[in-house]
Structure formats: C-alpha cells, structure tokens
Amino acid sequence: MKLLDKAHMYEGQEKFLVAVDCIVFGFDSKEIKLLLFRRRVEPLKGKWSLIGSFIKDYLSIEESAKQILYESTGLKDVYLRELKTYSTIDRDPGERVISVAYYSLIRIDEYKIESVEKYDAHWFSLDEVPELILDHGQMLEDAITKLRLKTKYEPVGFNLLPEKFTIPQLQIFYECIYQKKLDNRNFRKKLLSFDILIKSNEKDKLSSKKGAFLYRFNQKKFDSFIASGRSFEL
Amino acid sequence: MKLLDKAHMYEGQEKFLVAVDCIVFGFDSKEIKLLLFRRRVEPLKGKWSLIGSFIKDYLSIEESAKQILYESTGLKDVYLRELKTYSTIDRDPGERVISVAYYSLIRIDEYKIESVEKYDAHWFSLDEVPELILDHGQMLEDAITKLRLKTKYEPVGFNLLPEKFTIPQLQIFYECIYQKKLDNRNFRKKLLSFDILIKSNEKDKLSSKKGAFLYRFNQKKFDSFIASGRSFEL
DNA sequence: GCAAAAGTGTTTTCACTACACCCATGA
DNA sequence: TCATGGGTGTAGTGAAAACACTTTTGC
Numbered sequence: 001m002k003l004l005d006k007a008h009m010y011e012g013q014e015k016f017l018v019a020v021d022c023i024v025f026g027f028d029s030k031e032i033k034l035l036l037f038r039r040r041v042e043p044l045k046g047k048w049s050l051i052g053s054f055i056k057d058y059l060s061i062e063e064s065a066k067q068i069l070y071e072s073t074g075l076k077d078v079y080l081r082e083l084k085t086y087s088t089i090d091r092d093p094g095e096r097v098i099s100v101a102y103y104s105l106i107r108i109d110e111y112k113i114e115s116v117e118k119y120d121a122h123w124f125s126l127d128e129v130p131e132l133i134l135d136h137g138q139m140l141e142d143a144i145t146k147l148r149l150k151t152k153y154e155p156v157g158f159n160l161l162p163e164k165f166t167i168p169q170l171q172i173f174y175e176c177i178y179q180k181k182l183d184n185r186n187f188r189k190k191l192l193s194f195d196i197l198i199k200s201n202e203k204d205k206l207s208s209k210k211g212a213f214l215y216r217f218n219q220k221k222f223d224s225f226i227a228s229g230r231s232f233e234l
Numbered sequence: 235m236k237l238l239d240k241a242h243m244y245e246g247q248e249k250f251l252v253a254v255d256c257i258v259f260g261f262d263s264k265e266i267k268l269l270l271f272r273r274r275v276e277p278l279k280g281k282w283s284l285i286g287s288f289i290k291d292y293l294s295i296e297e298s299a300k301q302i303l304y305e306s307t308g309l310k311d312v313y314l315r316e317l318k319t320y321s322t323i324d325r326d327p328g329e330r331v332i333s334v335a336y337y338s339l340i341r342i343d344e345y346k347i348e349s350v351e352k353y354d355a356h357w358f359s360l361d362e363v364p365e366l367i368l369d370h371g372q373m374l375e376d377a378i379t380k381l382r383l384k385t386k387y388e389p390v391g392f393n394l395l396p397e398k399f400t401i402p403q404l405q406i407f408y409e410c411i412y413q414k415k416l417d418n419r420n421f422r423k424k425l426l427s428f429d430i431l432i433k434s435n436e437k438d439k440l441s442s443k444k445g446a447f448l449y450r451f452n453q454k455k456f457d458s459f460i461a462s463g464r465s466f467e468l
Numbered sequence: 469g470c471a472a473a474a475g476t477g478t479t480t481t482c483a484c485t486a487c488a489c490c491c492a493t494g495a
Numbered sequence: 496t497c498a499t500g501g502g503t504g505t506a507g508t509g510a511a512a513a514c515a516c517t518t519t520t521g522c
Binding site for chain 4: 439443
C-alpha cells in the first residue's frame, strides 16, 4: 500500500464550511456574566452574537477557538472546553455552516479592555441576555447546563475568580450556579476539609470592613485529591 | 439587508472534509464489548477501525451517524451521544479530515448479524481491543472515560441490557464500569428504592439454577424521579 | 446432596443539615 | 456606636457501608 495514494482516496467527497463559536463566561463576584459581540459583518450585522470565526486550515478547531479568544479578549491559556457541534443543514440561512461550540471561563479582571472594545463586546448578566443570532441562544443554554453539571465534579470556579479570592466570593459563585443560598458554615467547612487552598495573610476589604482572607487554589494538592479517588462537590 | 446576499458572504472561505466515527458499546451480561470493523477501503484497508463515514450534505452530523449505525448494525433509535471533535490537521495522513466522534450503547442481543457480517465487524472485549487506525484508540479511551462519568448520573445501563433483565445482570454492568465488586444487598436495596423498575413474574434461568426475576425499566417513573430533583447514582 | 447463584435485614459509621452568635472594622 | 459582612461549633438525621446466612433447583 502506497501512502502517497491516500491524498486521492477522498477525492469527490463533499467539503463543508466549519466555524467555531465561543460562549465566554465571567464572574464579577456578584453574578455570572456572558461576553457578547456585535456582529461586524453582513449578514445580521449589528446583532448580538457569540464570538466566532471560520476555522483555519493550519489550526485544529480548538486552536482556532483559542486564537479568536485571544484576539477578542487578549487572554491566553484560558479554560476552554468543547461543548457540542451544531450542524443542522439550515442553521445558517445563507449557506451550510457546521459550527463547533466551545465554552470558556475567564477572569473578568484580567481581560484586555482594548481588545474587547475593538471587537464591540459587552458583558451581560445571564438574565439580561439579548436575542442572539442563529442558534447561539441554544448554544448558550446548552453551555449553562453543561457548566452546571461540570461544577458538580470539577472545581471550575477557580477559573472565573481572580487568582487570589476569598471564600465568600467562591460561595457566591456556587450560589449562582446552583441558584440557591448555601450555609456559609457548612460551605467553608467542606471546602477547607478538601485541603486544596493556600491561605495568605492578606485580606480583601472590598466587600466588608472586617475584610476576608485571600486564598489561592493549589493545583498540586487538588491533583492528588482527585488521584485519591475523592470527588469534588460543593 | 437582503437575505439572499448571504449566499455570497462566505465565498472564499476554505471548506473541509468532515466525517463521523462511532464508538459502539455492547454488554453481554459478563463484560462490556466494543464493535469494530475491518476497514474496507484504502488507505489502511483491512485494519481494525471504528465504524465511520463522511457526512452527507443533506443530513446533520448526528443524522449521518445514525445512518451509518443503521447500515452497519441494522438498529434504529439507538442511544447515541456526541463525544468530541477530532481535528488536528494531520490526524489523517492523507488529507485533512475533521471527525466528530459519537458513542452508542446498543443491545447486543438485538443487532442484526447480517448487517454486521456485511461490514466485516467483530465484538471485542475491552481488554482485547486490537490496534486501531488513526486516532481511533484515543477516541475509544475518551469514550470510556465519558461513559464512566455519565453512568454516575444517568441510567445508561438500561440501554445496553436486554429489554427484560435481571438485577444481577445490572449489577455486573456497574461492576464493569466502576471496576470493582459491589455488595449485592446494598445494590439491590438502593436500586429498588428508586422505584423505577417493573418486576415481571418470569425468571431468567440462564445464569443460575434458581433463576432471577426479570425486570423492565420504567421510563415514566424514571422521568418523574429526575423531575423530583433526585440524582441517579448506583 | 451439593454446587451455584438469588435473595434477604440489621447495625455501625460517617457525612450532610440545620442552626445562632461573636468578631473586626470603617464610617 | 452601629451597621456590615467574616468567621466559628455542635447536635441531630439519614444515607451508605459492612456484614452472613437461607433459598431454590439442576445436575
């Protein structure tokens, strides 16, 4: 079998337009936010949309997503996970486009305003999301469901909070996700029992006069926590 | 804005070959099995591979997956879920092909031997899987991880067992997934406490002289079980 | 009558829940 | 001094885990 023949094996097969769309979540220590963009090109120019683009021939789809995220937020190495492909033949009324959706969790305090402004972007709180183009509303819904599910077994909150965060901040994040109040004593007790945080001596006084101690996430300890077979659920 | 203009908006954008691959799981009341196919076309003809094909221009990717599954196993309406897209630019050494992987759970007693033979297929137990083409080994690994995770909150076992099954059969499935022995008293107690099974008067005597009662899954009761906010974990 | 799998209850253990007050500080 | 959010302990409840013997029947 000659490998070189292979280039011809797939001739005659139809090819497709392939895009990525990113659902970008943030958290401002009060509520979960969504980053949306005004579409800059026809068709549907000016409508609110997820950030997206056609994929590049020299990049994997994930790399394409990373690149568009970098361009539009100035952030590298963000938390990025595949959500789902959207491929109904008429989802784009003009021409068939297959879109692979990714969701991303970013630190709202770190994104670059310049990039965001250049792309005509805006943070929306989840209950004030405007109408979105195409099936982007469905993508968002699916992403929220997935995020909620994922939160049950993975410490996603640390990707949204600043590198140094307080326990009350983290609790508010979980309250947003689960959409219910949590008991602060029980929350703190369980969280600290996991022994995956590093306490600092600094306090954050932005949200109280007494101030709350700042912590960092300890990836190493978390890894061995998981390796020991325990499950992360708050 | 004229909608008809849109057909031209995407001109000049590169198009890609898009395929689906299906990881097909079965369960023979002893162990979890994987359905593999000998590739019928060059390149790599004769090698073991997941079942797959290029997608159709008149079908969504999921529909394409359903169709190839129907052709190769004779089964319709099977449990089918998207796994992940595989899109590194050199994953297929001949030409760039983007593949969307799906995993499927089928009743090993229901698939059509004719279709399977026509496609040169074979059931392998998970620890005797031969080397697979391209990144199909990676796909399988990812699918097993996902299946294991999914089992924790969804009753996937019922899709693999025959329509009428015994509690010991179901327990063996969970023992396979979790890779550990379970206590039969605790298993039975918890399972029955969910009240989502219908007991029949028939017994299955294939695996014991005493015989074990056959049960069916009650989808309606399961739906209200979930609606009541409880979580399915065995 | 015996081998082989099905089926059955109770006790212990541990994790989750509910619950209320003091602390530190800036204004 | 008071308003605000941060931080702490304990008792009670319920679910999971550990554990061993009897039943049925084909051979």
